[in-house]
Amino acid sequence: MKYKTDVVVIGGGAAGMAAAYRAKKEGVDVILLERDEDTGGVLNQCIHNGFGLQYFKKDLTGPEFKEYAKERLEDIEILFGTYVLEVRNDRTIIFVDRRGIHEIETKALVMATGARERHFNSLPVPGKRITGVFTAGLAQRFINLENLKPGSKAVILGSGDIGLIMARRLTLEGIKVEAVLEIMPYPGGLERNVQQCLKDFGIPLYLSHTVTAIEGDRRLEKVIAAQVDYKWDPIPGTEKEFEVDTLITSVGLIPQTKPVDFVETDPGFLVSNTNQTSEDWIFAAGNCTVIFDLVDYVAKEGEKAGKYAAMYAKGEYKKGKKVKVRKGENIGVIHPIYIDPTQESTLYIRVSKVFDRANIKVLPLDVEVIEDEARPPEMIVVKLKPFDENIDEIEVMADELISKLG
Amino acid sequence: MIFLIAVIGGGIVGTLIARELNKYVEDVWLFEAKTNFGMGVTKSNSAILHGGYDDPPGSLRAQLCYKGNQLYTQLQKELNFDLKRVGSHVVAIEDEETKYIYELVKKAEKNGVKEVRVVEKLELLEMEKNINPKAKRSLFCEIAGIFDPWIVAMQAAKSVRINGGRTLIKKRLVEVEKKNGKFLLRFQDKSEYFADLVINAAGLFADDVAKLFGDEVPEIFPVKGEYFLLSKDFQYVNSTIFPVPTGISKGCLVLPTVDGGFLVGPNANRVLSKYDTATTREGLNEIREKGTKLVPNLNFRRHLVKTFAGLRPETEKKDFHIDVGKSGAIHVSGIRSPGLTAAPAIAKYVVEYLIQEKIGMNLYKRENYIPEIEKTPHLIHIDRNEWNDIIQKDPDAGEMICHCNKVTKKEIIDAIKNGARTLDDIKFMTRASFGECQGGFCTAKILKILAEYTGRDPREINQNEDGSWIVNAKVRI
Ligand SMILES: Cc1cc2nc3c(=O)[nH]c(=O)nc-3n(C[C@H](O)[C@H](O)[C@H](O)COP(=O)(O)OP(=O)(O)OC[C@H]3O[C@@H](n4cnc5c(N)ncnc54)[C@H](O)[C@@H]3O)c2cc1C
Numbered sequence: 001m002k003y004k005t006d007v008v009v010i011g012g013g014a015a016g017m018a019a020a021y022r023a024k025k026e027g028v029d030v031i032l033l034e035r036d037e038d039t040g041g042v043l044n045q046c047i048h049n050g051f052g053l054q055y056f057k058k059d060l061t062g063p064e065f066k067e068y069a070k071e072r073l074e075d076i077e078i079l080f081g082t083y084v085l086e087v088r089n090d091r092t093i094i095f096v097d098r099r100g101i102h103e104i105e106t107k108a109l110v111m112a113t114g115a116r117e118r119h120f121n122s123l124p125v126p127g128k129r130i131t132g133v134f135t136a137g138l139a140q141r142f143i144n145l146e147n148l149k150p151g152s153k154a155v156i157l158g159s160g161d162i163g164l165i166m167a168r169r170l171t172l173e174g175i176k177v178e179a180v181l182e183i184m185p186y187p188g189g190l191e192r193n194v195q196q197c198l199k200d201f202g203i204p205l206y207l208s209h210t211v212t213a214i215e216g217d218r219r220l221e222k223v224i225a226a227q228v229d230y231k232w233d234p235i236p237g238t239e240k241e242f243e244v245d246t247l248i249t250s251v252g253l254i255p256q257t258k259p260v261d262f263v264e265t266d267p268g269f270l271v272s273n274t275n276q277t278s279e280d281w282i283f284a285a286g287n288c289t290v291i292f293d294l295v296d297y298v299a300k301e302g303e304k305a306g307k308y309a310a311m312y313a314k315g316e317y318k319k320g321k322k323v324k325v326r327k328g329e330n331i332g333v334i335h336p337i338y339i340d341p342t343q344e345s346t347l348y349i350r351v352s353k354v355f356d357r358a359n360i361k362v363l364p365l366d367v368e369v370i371e372d373e374a375r376p377p378e379m380i381v382v383k384l385k386p387f388d389e390n391i392d393e394i395e396v397m398a399d400e401l402i403s404k405l406g
Numbered sequence: 407m408i409f410l411i412a413v414i415g416g417g418i419v420g421t422l423i424a425r426e427l428n429k430y431v432e433d434v435w436l437f438e439a440k441t442n443f444g445m446g447v448t449k450s451n452s453a454i455l456h457g458g459y460d461d462p463p464g465s466l467r468a469q470l471c472y473k474g475n476q477l478y479t480q481l482q483k484e485l486n487f488d489l490k491r492v493g494s495h496v497v498a499i500e501d502e503e504t505k506y507i508y509e510l511v512k513k514a515e516k517n518g519v520k521e522v523r524v525v526e527k528l529e530l531l532e533m534e535k536n537i538n539p540k541a542k543r544s545l546f547c548e549i550a551g552i553f554d555p556w557i558v559a560m561q562a563a564k565s566v567r568i569n570g571g572r573t574l575i576k577k578r579l580v581e582v583e584k585k586n587g588k589f590l591l592r593f594q595d596k597s598e599y600f601a602d603l604v605i606n607a608a609g610l611f612a613d614d615v616a617k618l619f620g621d622e623v624p625e626i627f628p629v630k631g632e633y634f635l636l637s638k639d640f641q642y643v644n645s646t647i648f649p650v651p652t653g654i655s656k657g658c659l660v661l662p663t664v665d666g667g668f669l670v671g672p673n674a675n676r677v678l679s680k681y682d683t684a685t686t687r688e689g690l691n692e693i694r695e696k697g698t699k700l701v702p703n704l705n706f707r708r709h710l711v712k713t714f715a716g717l718r719p720e721t722e723k724k725d726f727h728i729d730v731g732k733s734g735a736i737h738v739s740g741i742r743s744p745g746l747t748a749a750p751a752i753a754k755y756v757v758e759y760l761i762q763e764k765i766g767m768n769l770y771k772r773e774n775y776i777p778e779i780e781k782t783p784h785l786i787h788i789d790r791n792e793w794n795d796i797i798q799k800d801p802d803a804g805e806m807i808c809h810c811n812k813v814t815k816k817e818i819i820d821a822i823k824n825g826a827r828t829l830d831d832i833k834f835m836t837r838a839s840f841g842e843c844q845g846g847f848c849t850a851k852i853l854k855i856l857a858e859y860t861g862r863d864p865r866e867i868n869q870n871e872d873g874s875w876i877v878n879a880k881v882r883i
């Protein structure tokens with residue numbers, strides 16, 4: 001079949017739903033493509049609360065957040081079970097579903113394809129390839145969607161929010177969690193999740209620890225962990241053995257940019273504050289650009305991408321001027337990396353070390369933000385007003401604020 | 407009296423021997439210990455169709471490798487598998503290595519391999535933009551190729567089934583008795599079969615199996631080779647890149663795989679156990695370093711999909727040992743590299759030379775033999791209109807299950823119809839869950855389809871061998 005529209009959104013997670021909603025609100029035709037049978041993306045797997053506090057001003061579970069976002073999509077054409085085969089630079093999109101192979105002619109595109117989980121196999125931990133090693137997402141899919149248990153006793157590798165929440169979830173489902181291991185010297189997830197998911201259940205968290213080997217004949221029988229030094233090399237003599245049949249890994253998300261392969265990526269789509277990529281008609285938002293820790297940010301970014309894509313389709317927004325945003329001292333992640341200075345912008349920043357009180361500066365703009373207990377796992381948000389178009393680079397940096405009194 | 411031939415071992419060698427025999431004799435029975443064909447040494451290796459230029463002149467390897475390479479053209483048409491003759495370079499980087507290139511030219515000549523030429527620096531760097539810019543020159547062999555060897559084994563086994571032979575899995579030979587001029591074969595599952603002629607093609611275990619017949623073949627010891635598999639995301643090389651070899655193996659290579667990924671490896675370390683396929687920290691460091699010498703911009707952090715190791719069935723003589731034992735059984739042993747390449751020639755050597763000439767058995771070609779078999783095409787690679795037509799008849803052909811390697815539900819169901827029962831069967835038959843996410847996304851879906859189409863509970867489904875379970879209970883009853 002052949003379709004024609006103004007804006008196509010690929011991916012119906014939090015970012016894609018918000019983009020489709022907002023683009024439609026701008027008065028253009030929208031088609032949303034989702035490869036699954038439902039929208040929501042990772043939200044469907046997160047049946048704990050803590051979603052939407054900023055965006056919907058409510059404390060929701062993942063699926064509840066999805067329902068709220070979905071309500072706003074009533075008059076939007078959503079095609080489920082669609083897999084995008086090709087995005088062509090002549091603005092056609094080819095996709096396949098159970099009805100056949102189809103083509104869409106569009107004016108603008110929003111990529112909202114989310115991220116995939118890094119697999120344990122790519123770490124690379126020496127050993128045999130045996131069963132019993134699951135990514136958190138796969139384990140959640142088995143438990144939540146298929147009503148199946150992936151094992152009886154587990155170790156979790158990775159203490160990001162996903163890992164922490166898995167520890168609680170497995171415990172509640174009767175799978176004994178022997179330990180959570182984290183290679184960094186601090187937990188990767190929110191403090192409140194460490195308390196509610198581990199401490200409340202008496203699950204030990206081993207910081208500066210990683211898996212050095214897995215053993216077993218056919219199914220996993222033993223996980224061997226050790227403490228690591230500052231180079232992440234295991235320290236001999238610190239090995240610990242856990243007799244478990246399951247290892248759940250949550251060791252990072254990798255933005256998915258396929259099948260678009262002709263725009264700038266590293267590894268996610270590199271976008272500007274208007275969510276425009278290096279191709280003016282393609283916009284991107286959410287975890288396919290950079291990994292966000294809060295769905296609220298993702299939804300806001302999605303809305304923004306939808307808005308600018310619709311404006312682009314109407315001819316009201318063209319290729320914006322791009323000011324480069326440079327990562328200065330003590331900054332681990334900065335997003336976006338380009339700014340169209342005629343528009344407002346929101347910077348998402350991860351510091352690269354733990355601070356008591358961080359002073360975050362945006363140079364040469366006169367912007368300073370003070371953040372107490374800044375840690376790499378939690379994104380810091382800095383808003384910028386439009387600024388002088390003659391500036392061709394800005395730099396973001398962080399340093400420890402020394403109290404003037406002490 | 408029914409005349410029955412048994413082949414022990416369903417690797418690439420055993421399956422191709424069974425198929426070759428099946429062209430003459432209907433009752434060929436293939437016995438494999440594992441849960442599918444090609445899951446032994448045939449599964450974990452470099453998967454290169456070698457040019458045959460560097461085997462020691464006069465060895466059985468040299469005799470069979472080049473011939474095998476040539477036989478692959480026909481074999482590929484009949485068994486319908488992907489084979490890309492991307493060529494191979496042996497690259498000299500250091501000054502002292504360049505003279506080896508000319509030694510290779512002479513060796514190639516002795517082995518009768520005409521399809522090689524010396525490529526000088528400028529052209530070499532033009533052909534392979536990412537290799538070490540210090541490279542001086544290479545020996546290029548245009549007939550070298552890449553393929554998935556286990557697919558050849560599975561397709562050959564299927565071809566045997568279609569032509570009236572039998573192929574059995576989970577049959578580990580444990581005892582042999584000679585009775586009334588026949589061999590009585592006893593398997594681990596307590597089943598027994600009589601055979602008039604037996605061919606032992608048990609790979610790493612061919613020496614152990616020979617002993618069951620009371621025969622002696624050169625002892626086989628395992629030599630481990632470790633690898634990194636990198637994703638399709640960056641085109642590192644176009645052809646197989648060999649270094650100038652040192653000592654026991656062809657060295658650590660960088661090469662494309664037939665489905666678009668890249669392999670870096672192998673090293674070569676003798677190990678004690680024939681079951682030790684674990685990768686090691688030292689080994690991975692070694693190949694990372696050696697690979698980077700050939701292709702300096704290898705990015706393991708970003709592109710690593712997985713690591714794995716295979717075991718070479720090595721002997722002191724480093725040559726194939728293929729002969730009739732005292733018991734009358736034929737032993738195909740010591741099949742180390744280039745065993746994949748030589749396999750079709752080994753099959754002919756066994757059937758045309760050993761059985762017909764040396765044993766003197768008269769065999770006649772069957773008239774009803776069908777050499778060609780079909781294979782469900784990988785839909786992503788066929789013409790879009792044709793694919794669309796297939797979806798109109800079968801909507802499952804439009805449902806994408808594995809997103810990394812783009813495998814549809816139809817392809818998975820077809821694999822099940824062709825005998826797939828485990829997750830590895832699906833993985834190795836269709837490539838689903840073989841990509842970057844390593845099944846993180848599609849494993850749950852595949853398990854569900856397998857359960858549904860084989861009428862089993864998901865808890866009964868294994869990754870491969872019995873005991874390699876995936877899920878063990880229901881969350882809520
Ligand atoms: C376990 C977990 C716990 C979390 N906890 C919290 C929390 O407590 N609070 C909070 O605020 N945030 C939390 N987050 C973060 C937040 O939920 C995510 O960052 C956000 O939902 C990501 O949305 P997305 O739209 O970018 O990506 P996704 O949700 O991944 O959506 C991408 C969508 O695109 C579809 N898609 C991908 N490729 C294609 C294609 N080629 N064709 C068609 N469709 C495609 C996918 O099916 C999917 O529906 C958590 C995340 C996880 C994983």
Ligand SMILES: Cc1cc2nc3c(=O)[nH]c(=O)nc-3n(C[C@H](O)[C@H](O)[C@H](O)COP(=O)(O)OP(=O)(O)OC[C@H]3O[C@@H](n4cnc5c(N)ncnc54)[C@H](O)[C@@H]3O)c2cc1C
Nearest residue numbers: 415417418419446447448451454579609631744745746747
């Ligand atoms: C690291 C490495 C790299 C290599 N690279 C290449 C290359 O690039 N090109 C090339 O041409 N060659 C290469 N080779 C060599 C090639 O892989 C082997 O020569 C070839 O796979 C041997 O096939 P096979 O059928 O003899 O053995 P296998 O595949 O091991 O088959 C033997 C089968 O017998 C079964 N079996 C064992 N015992 C019994 C029993 N008692 N009863 C029943 N069944 C039994 C096993 O389960 C197995 O499936 C490489 C090898 C290695 C290890």
